Amino acid sequence: MTFLQAFLVSTISCALLCLLTSLLLQVQKQRRRGWHNLVADLYRLDMVELSAIAIDYLTPRGNQIDIEPKEIWEFLGGYQGLRKMRENAETMLALAAYAQRWNFAEAVIVTERMRLDAATLRRAVRHVELGLIPSKMLRRYQMTIPLHAQEAASAYYLMRQRLLALYGTSHAGLYPKLATAL
Amino acid sequence: MLDWVLWAGFFLGDAALFSILLYRSRSREFPVFTTLVGMGAASEVARFTIFLYGSHLWYARVYWSYYFLDFVLQLGVVWEIARIVMRPTGSWLRDARRQFILGGAAGVLLAAALSWMLSPPTSNHFDLLVARCDLFLNLVVCELFVVMLLTAKRLGLGFRNHVFSLVVGWSGWVIVATMVDLLQSYYSSNHIFDLMDNLGKSAYLAALVYWMIQFWLEEPARQEISPELRDYILALHNQVKNDLDRVKEQR
Numbered sequence: 001m002t003f004l005q006a007f008l009v010s011t012i013s014c015a016l017l018c019l020l021t022s023l024l025l026q027v028q029k030q031r032r033r034g035w036h037n038l039v040a041d042l043y044r045l046d047m048v049e050l051s052a053i054a055i056d057y058l059t060p061r062g063n064q065i066d067i068e069p070k071e072i073w074e075f076l077g078g079y080q081g082l083r084k085m086r087e088n089a090e091t092m093l094a095l096a097a098y099a100q101r102w103n104f105a106e107a108v109i110v111t112e113r114m115r116l117d118a119a120t121l122r123r124a125v126r127h128v129e130l131g132l133i134p135s136k137m138l139r140r141y142q143m144t145i146p147l148h149a150q151e152a153a154s155a156y157y158l159m160r161q162r163l164l165a166l167y168g169t170s171h172a173g174l175y176p177k178l179a180t181a182l
Numbered sequence: 183m184l185d186w187v188l189w190a191g192f193f194l195g196d197a198a199l200f201s202i203l204l205y206r207s208r209s210r211e212f213p214v215f216t217t218l219v220g221m222g223a224a225s226e227v228a229r230f231t232i233f234l235y236g237s238h239l240w241y242a243r244v245y246w247s248y249y250f251l252d253f254v255l256q257l258g259v260v261w262e263i264a265r266i267v268m269r270p271t272g273s274w275l276r277d278a279r280r281q282f283i284l285g286g287a288a289g290v291l292l293a294a295a296l297s298w299m300l301s302p303p304t305s306n307h308f309d310l311l312v313a314r315c316d317l318f319l320n321l322v323v324c325e326l327f328v329v330m331l332l333t334a335k336r337l338g339l340g341f342r343n344h345v346f347s348l349v350v351g352w353s354g355w356v357i358v359a360t361m362v363d364l365l366q367s368y369y370s371s372n373h374i375f376d377l378m379d380n381l382g383k384s385a386y387l388a389a390l391v392y393w394m395i396q397f398w399l400e401e402p403a404r405q406e407i408s409p410e411l412r413d414y415i416l417a418l419h420n421q422v423k424n425d426l427d428r429v430k431e432q433r
Contacts, residue, residue, distance in 0.1 A: 005299040008296070009299050010364055012292070013296060013317075016325060020327055020356075021353075021357065023332065027335070027341060027346070030340075089338075093338030094338060094340075115338060118337075
């Protein structure tokens with residue numbers, strides 16, 4: 001076995017083993033997190049501006065070009081804002097699954113719907129990330145980036161609304177803290 | 183002497199775990215894993231008997247037949263775990279199965295390439311083949327677990343106690359076994375080779391003990407999904423799939 005072969009086999013195999021160990025630890029950590037830990041992990045986002053952008057996308061009315069693409073990008077907090085939305089989406093899914101403990105049937109349906117919204121959100125953020133690469137290289141503003149960001153914001157908005165509605169109807173005790181955190 | 187102890191340990195461990203899986207009715211949820219463990223116990227007896235009273239030829243035949251069957255069943259167990267984790271409501275989540283299969287296929291190719299590159303300083307072709315097959319199998323299982331855990335994390339899927347214990351025990355064993363395979367490919371000394379071999383076997387024994395404890399314990403009861411609810415979820419998945427197909431066609 002040549003040195004290069006040995007190096008490749010060892011490096012890739014060890015990287016795989018480390019990745020597997022790290023994923024297992026993450027899953028174990030996730031399993032041990034209680035409801036309050038989950039809520040504490042949520043990032044605070046400006047929901048006033050985010051809601052305005054999402055509603056503009058979800059319920060089209062007259063003057064659909066009222067909000068400029070650059071404004072959408074700024075209101076959502078740019079790429080950092082999108083990253084926070086993506087991470088919050090994971091936590092919100094865990095919170096929806098948590099509600100299955102006391103409101104099984106509704107929580108199962110809501111979790112499934114939220115999973116589909118989360119898939120839309122991730123796909124839109126991925127489009128933004130792909131769009132940012134040529135945008136940075138060519139130093140030219142890509143008009144499609146804010147449009148995908150708006151799609152992500154609308155999916156996030158739907159997830160949040162579904163989660164709040166689920167807790168609002170089934171657990172009045174936890175609802176206020178969740179509403180404040182979101 | 184240590185080899186004999188380990189051999190007896192494998193048989194006793196597999197037989198005890200098999201009994202627990204049947205007695206505590208875990209075989210309903212994990213039929214392939216139960217088959218694998220039961221077959222492991224049976225093969226230990228068969229190989230031990232042939233080793234004492236049979237010929238080398240028959241030992242090799244039984245060894246390779248079991249090796250192939252074991253490989254297929256191990257892949258079956260990974261599929262079984264993936265089915266449990268990625269079908270929380272009884273139907274596959276959109277994209278989950280496709281991602282798992284695509285990721286798994288890529289993992290098999292990578293494992294095949296890495297195993298082919300491995301050439302331990304062994305004296306014969308048989309040992310070389312065994313070393314490559316062992317590494318291939320361990321890497322495939324390791325990669326499939328990585329793909330499954332990544333997909334589950336991305337989709338926000340949780341693991342229940344038994345299935346998580348199965349993944350943890352198996353991963354621990356596979357990690358040690360892969361390290362052993364890699365180290366054995368560098369060291370030709372018989373003493374170190376045997377030491378590593380026994381380390382890998384001990385990791386399997388530890389996994390067996392861990393599974394015995396975990397599968398004996400009960401996990402929180404799962405609420406059953408009614409047929410109406412399952413139909414609704416299925417319709418929801420189909421509707422989303424149809425909508426997406428329509429959007430793709432329009433593009």
